């Protein structure tokens with residue numbers, strides 16, 4: 001692993017320290033930065049891509065969004081593009097340096113000072129927006145505190161926090177002089193594509209238009225907006241629009257009637273809606289999820305009509321194939337590849353059985369469930385199915401998850417009922433997750449909805465076929481009979497456990513368990529493991545979509561000639 005700091009000049013007293021560079025034609029931003037030239041960007045082909053999001057793995061992560069902003073940008077950089085990711089500085093990251101560049105951002109009726117921290121890793125500029133509203137809330141333990149003090153509770157000032165993030169991000173390409181990338185130097189400049197992610201970045205396109213483009217800045221810049229999970233939209237009181245410091249012409253983009261059905265539940269502003277309508281391109285994390293989003297109000301969460309209007313493109317996520325690699329995974333008892341998978345998985349199963357305290361017997365099929373204990377993942381449906389499965393099949397089931405207390409209790413109660421067959425581990429335990437991927441015969445994925453899903457990719461990487469609900473990215477990534485077993489779609493209603501859904505889980509898991517150990521199963525293990533699940537393919541698809549935006553100078557880099565691509569698998573994650 002190598003670590004680079006920001007380029008010469010940033011925060012370097014010898015080059016002038018803090019000298020004010022007034023943004024005279026930008027009333028809401030007052031930037032203080034060492035002098036940087038805004039002359040044309042040194043760019044040897046390729047796009048200038050600026051990803052913006054509330055999480056970025058491994059520095060901050062609660063789920064798939066963080067993983068995407070960790071992995072996709074590095075793969076885009078390897079294809080010859082100049083790539084930056086901007087997200088909040090939630091902690092004192094020891095690998096990120098203070099650039100000493102400061103911006104003053106108007107939030108509600110006051111100016112807030114933000115600083116920018118930076119590091120350059122895996123070919124990507126990682127920029128952290130530093131402000132007490134991020135650092136003081138989350139410090140010490142990022143997970144689950146990014147959006148609120150507890151799972152399910154939001155911070156009251158989230159609108160202000162993410163308005164600040166959007167505005168602070170818009171300053172970065174113009175004022176940060178970044179020189180670590182051997183192929184590019186200087187600020188990114190104005191010919192950029194901003195890639196916004198989820199509702200927290202829904203305001204960026206609005207501020208781009210109101211504060212910059214109407215003043216002749218960022219004239220050619222474009223915005224892509226990616227939906228990672230439609231069920232979090234940023235719905236707030238309609239009166240809060242006044243606090244966003246946006247012209248009235250944007251109001252209709254935010255205007256949202258909460259609830260299609262009468263009586264109407266109330267008029268709100270909706271950040272996600274504005275992000276979708278004000279973007280130049282709308283994407284999501286799998287083609288089937290894109291179809292589901294426009295299929296109706298239940299799966300489109302009342303924004304289906306808006307997405308039908310704008311159109312939406314789905315691209316399946318990749319995964320970090322170096323963090324998840326059965327050949328060198330340090331958490332496994334035995335490492336294996338596709339040629340040694342049968343014995344390797346059997347030995348890992350025995351180790352897993354011993355680890356969780358189940359009878360050690362490689363002949364008993366083992367089903368694993370790993371996931372956040374929230375309605376989305378259907379832990380209640382899974383648990384309702386377990387008595388029926390263990391009654392009829394010689395099978396063991398290991399459950400791993402944390403989240404809502406009511407689901408944690410359910411997990412524990414099923415273990416108490418079937419102590420020789422079921423284990424419930426109610427903790428976040430990364431080593432155990434790896435061991436379960438390797439030691440299980442079947443991975444159960446009972447999601448009511450699943451935008452893309454990482455868990456099934458991890459399972460396949462370790463040669464573990466999934467028995468999965470037929471929703472979102474699970475449809476795009478799991479092939480019935482080849483890499484897994486489909487159970488059909490479960491009801492999206494989070495408030496009920498439908499008996500029909502329980503039956504689907506029971507039937508499919510029983511079907512899968514019967515296949516375990518047969519030649520057909522061994523073929524499935526092989527099919528799972530020989531796939532390329534890395535970010536390479538998805539990055540190419542993203543490139544095709546973003547190139548269509550036609551940002552000036554956005555010819556693809558000459559990969560492999562002028563710009564040597566980074567071999568992603570060989571570059572250690574930070």
Ligand code: ADP
Nearest residue numbers: 063064371401402427428429430433453454455
């Ligand atoms: P989401 O992002 O919606 O939570 P994904 O399937 O995309 O779901 O990703 C979940 C990630 O979290 C996977 O890497 C999975 O291995 C991991 N994970 C979930 N729960 C646990 C847990 N209790 N312990 C360890 N890892 C977990």
